[in-house]
Amino acid sequence: MSLEKLSSNKHYEGTLAKYKFRSAALGDTYTQFNLFLPANAAQGKVPVLVYLAGLTCTEDNGAQKGGFMRDAAAQGIALLFPDTSPRGAGIDGEDVDWDFGSGAGFYLNATNPKWSKHYNMFSHITQELPQVLEKAGLPLDFTRQSIFGHSMGGHGALTVYLASLLSGMKQYRSASAFSPICEPSEVPWGTKAFSGYLAGGVAEGKDRYDATAMIGKVKGAVNILVDYGTADNFLYQLHPDKFLEAARVAGHDEVQVRVRKQEGYDHSYYFISTFASDHIHFHANFLKA
Amino acid sequence: MSLEKLSSNKHYEGTLAKYKFRSAALGDTYTQFNLFLPANAAQGKVPVLVYLAGLTCTEDNGAQKGGFMRDAAAQGIALLFPDTSPRGAGIDGEDVDWDFGSGAGFYLNATNPKWSKHYNMFSHITQELPQVLEKAGLPLDFTRQSIFGHSMGGHGALTVYLASLLSGMKQYRSASAFSPICEPSEVPWGTKAFSGYLAGGVAEGKDRYDATAMIGKVKGAVNILVDYGTADNFLYQLHPDKFLEAARVAGHDEVQVRVRKQEGYDHSYYFISTFASDHIHFHANFLKA
Numbered sequence: 001m002s003l004e005k006l007s008s009n010k011h012y013e014g015t016l017a018k019y020k021f022r023s024a025a026l027g028d029t030y031t032q033f034n035l036f037l038p039a040n041a042a043q044g045k046v047p048v049l050v051y052l053a054g055l056t057c058t059e060d061n062g063a064q065k066g067g068f069m070r071d072a073a074a075q076g077i078a079l080l081f082p083d084t085s086p087r088g089a090g091i092d093g094e095d096v097d098w099d100f101g102s103g104a105g106f107y108l109n110a111t112n113p114k115w116s117k118h119y120n121m122f123s124h125i126t127q128e129l130p131q132v133l134e135k136a137g138l139p140l141d142f143t144r145q146s147i148f149g150h151s152m153g154g155h156g157a158l159t160v161y162l163a164s165l166l167s168g169m170k171q172y173r174s175a176s177a178f179s180p181i182c183e184p185s186e187v188p189w190g191t192k193a194f195s196g197y198l199a200g201g202v203a204e205g206k207d208r209y210d211a212t213a214m215i216g217k218v219k220g221a222v223n224i225l226v227d228y229g230t231a232d233n234f235l236y237q238l239h240p241d242k243f244l245e246a247a248r249v250a251g252h253d254e255v256q257v258r259v260r261k262q263e264g265y266d267h268s269y270y271f272i273s274t275f276a277s278d279h280i281h282f283h284a285n286f287l288k289a
Numbered sequence: 290m291s292l293e294k295l296s297s298n299k300h301y302e303g304t305l306a307k308y309k310f311r312s313a314a315l316g317d318t319y320t321q322f323n324l325f326l327p328a329n330a331a332q333g334k335v336p337v338l339v340y341l342a343g344l345t346c347t348e349d350n351g352a353q354k355g356g357f358m359r360d361a362a363a364q365g366i367a368l369l370f371p372d373t374s375p376r377g378a379g380i381d382g383e384d385v386d387w388d389f390g391s392g393a394g395f396y397l398n399a400t401n402p403k404w405s406k407h408y409n410m411f412s413h414i415t416q417e418l419p420q421v422l423e424k425a426g427l428p429l430d431f432t433r434q435s436i437f438g439h440s441m442g443g444h445g446a447l448t449v450y451l452a453s454l455l456s457g458m459k460q461y462r463s464a465s466a467f468s469p470i471c472e473p474s475e476v477p478w479g480t481k482a483f484s485g486y487l488a489g490g491v492a493e494g495k496d497r498y499d500a501t502a503m504i505g506k507v508k509g510a511v512n513i514l515v516d517y518g519t520a521d522n523f524l525y526q527l528h529p530d531k532f533l534e535a536a537r538v539a540g541h542d543e544v545q546v547r548v549r550k551q552e553g554y555d556h557s558y559y560f561i562s563t564f565a566s567d568h569i570h571f572h573a574n575f576l577k578a
Contacts, residue, residue: 009559010520016559064558065353070566231299269353270298270305277359 003136006032012073013039016063025128026086027118033129034063034081037139038073047144047287049280050080050125052153052160054179055189056103059083062150067273071280077287078140080133082125084152089118099189100196106184107156108209110197119197122209126160126171146174146283150272151234152189154180158211158224158243165218173286174223176279178272179232182243183212189237212243215257216250224257225282227275229265292425295321301362303327305352314417315375316407322418323352323370326428327362336433336576338569339369339414341442341449344478345392348372351439356562360569366576367429369422371414373441378407388478389485395473396445397498399486408486411498415449415460435463435572439561440523441478443469447500447513447532454507462575463512465568467561468521471532472501478526501532504546505539513546514571516564518554 008017016036023031038046049072051062059081062068072079085105091114094101110119130142149157154177161175184190185206194205206213215222224247228240240259247257265271297306305325312320327335338361340351348370351357361368374394380403383390399408419431438446443466450464473479474495483494495502504511513536517529529548536546554560 009555009557010518010553010563011559012563067356067359069562070356070359229299264299266298268298270300273358274299274301 003132011036012069014041014069014073016069018059021132023086023124023128025120025124027089029086029089029118031083031086031124032059033083034059035133035138036063036069036072036079038076038078040076041078041139045139045141046076046078047146048078048080048140048142049283049287050082050145050147050157052082052107052125052147052149052156053084054149054151054153055084056098057084057153058103061269065269065273067276068280071277075280075284075288077280077284080129082129085121086118091115091118100192104152104193106152106193106197106209107160108193108197108205111199111204112197113199115197121156122160125156126164144287145172146287147172148176148279148283149180150178151267152181154178154226155182155184155190155209155211158182159209159214161224162211162214162218162222163208165220165222166214173289174225174283176225176282177227178275178279179228179234179238179267180211180226180240181238182226183210183239185210185213186239186242187237212239212246215243215247215252218250218252222252222256223286225279226257226259227262227278228260229262229267229271231264232267234267292421300325301327301358303330303358303362305358307348310421312375312413312417314409314413316378316409318375318378318407320372320375320413321348322372323348324422324427325352325358325361325368327365327367329365330367330428334428334430335365335367336435337367337369337429337431338572338576339371339434339436339446341371341396341414341436341438341445342373343438343440343442344373345387346373346442347392350558354558354562356565357569360566364569364573364577366569366573369418371418374410375407380404380407389481393441393482395441395482395486395498396449397482397486397494400488400493401486402488404486410445411449414445415453433576434461435576436461437465437568437572438469439467440556441470443467443515444471444473444479444498444500447471448498448503450513451500451503451507451511452497454509454511455503462578463514463572465514465571466516467564467568468517468523468527468556469500469515469529470527471515472499472528474499474502475528475531476526501528501535504532504536504541507539507541511541511545512575514568515546515548516551516567517549518551518556518560520553521556523556
């Protein structure tokens with residue numbers, strides 16, 4: 001699991017570096033990620049904010065188009081950008097669809113034997129990456145960790161965060177999402193993913209990886225921010241209203257779960273970057289507490 | 290020359306739209322550009338800042354990776370992102386090299402008959418785009434116009450600006466550049482371009498499109514900001530020291546011509562976005578004066 005550094009660019013006085021390693025969680029395939037370290041990481045460990053990208057994306061989309069680093073640098077927070085799936089697993093059909101297989105790992109651990117050796121993005125994000133980065137001696141404090149993402153990655157951020165609360169781990173201090181798939185067990189993208197990756201199909205997905213189902217089970221306080229646009233062509237895949245309703249029914253008020261409807265914005269990185277600063281500052285409240 | 294709108298995204302409360310039109314300056318080929326209009330453009334015409342991209346780029350690189358819109362939106366300035374060359378001109382060899390032909394128009398008007406029907410980016414930027422956008426009724430005030438760019442586009446911004454001063458037109462209020470090719474007649478990229486596009490070769494290029502040669506001829510005051518990185522692998526193509534020396538010899542002090550050497554930064558958009566805010570505010574000083 002040794003890290004190979006592929007490139008390094010100075011950025012906002014810090015460094016954006018790309019790394020590669022052979023991932024056990026992803027079936028011994030090579031995976032890449034980008035890591036932004038703010039300048040203050042030279043003086044000691046810094047908090048970590050993980051960004052999960054959406055369908056068809058790689059580790060580069062958020063790093064290049066998200067507009068996150070300006071505020072992360074100012075706040076002294078590291079940003080970790082993983083890939084969105086295993087690459088080159090060699091599974092029959094993995095490159096056929098843009099919304100399933102390569103580029104579409106859905107941040108779950110597959111239980112269907114066809115996919116279960118490689119498609120374990122949940123373990124990759126929650127366990128393997130922190131372990132590999134700590135072992136490599138990078139100046140990251142994973143006890144101060146939060147997570148956010150876009151679309152499929154928004155689904156990933158919410159479910160990874162809620163799972164860590166439900167398990168009692170409390171691995172993340174806060175979660176936020178742009179245009180997240182909030183109720184995957186009820187929409188085409190999610191049911192396709194769950195039916196394919198999970199031996200128990202949509203029922204297993206609803207139980208383990210559906211933010212709207214999960215938020216209703218969380219008893220303690222949560223720190224969640226969601227933004228979505230009213231001009232989003234994929235709004236029918238997202239169901240932010242269902243997530244909000246389930247959160248309120250479960251007793252999470254607007255301080256705990258804030259879902260903002262942004263007039264006229266769409267599903268693109270032009271939308272994400274517009275609200276990037278808000279999300280970095282939201283997480284900074286908890287990471288620097 | 291009627292405009293066709295290809296897409297539109299809400300961005301920082303304004304709009305980033307992509308357009309297409311048949312360009313006379315570019316030999317009746319179709320060209321595309323991106324235009325960011327800040328929210329205040331709904332109340333009246335706004336100043337225009339033109340961004341010229343570098344080799345291999347299109348109208349998208351600056352719009353997606355430059356990090357310019359946050360401050361442009363706050364300052365109420367429109368950003369215009371043209372393409373870097375004609376596309377599909379059908380000239381033998383135009384797609385062979387990455388540093389000549391398609392994606393490498395060098396912001397000049399070709400005089401070599403092989404290229405002169407299509408490769409007229411100078412006229413496209415300085416005359417055609419303002420005319421087409423005004424005719425289309427877009428809320429842009431081209432009497433308040435400035436220009437900036439990166440690498441080949443930094444060369445373009447400096448030379449287009451200096452040419453307008455030397456001609457007495459004063460079409461632009463200020464110019465700035467990231468990692469510009471400051472002395473093209475003395476470096477590989479520039480001599481290749483001048484030898485190919487210009488009937489008079491490098492000598493014609495030095496006379497008409499070489500910022501270091503041109504700055505020495507300008508008598509009045511200039512408003513120029515240049516940033517370059519010390520870790521830029523292409524520094525040998527840029528010659529910012531030669532440009533600075535020629536500016537000082539010609540009597541332009543550090544208020545008129547500021548050339549900043551940025552320690553550890555390279556040639557990438559990670560460098561550009563780091564100093565994007567500085568450049569927008571530099572131009573805002575003149576555009577909003």
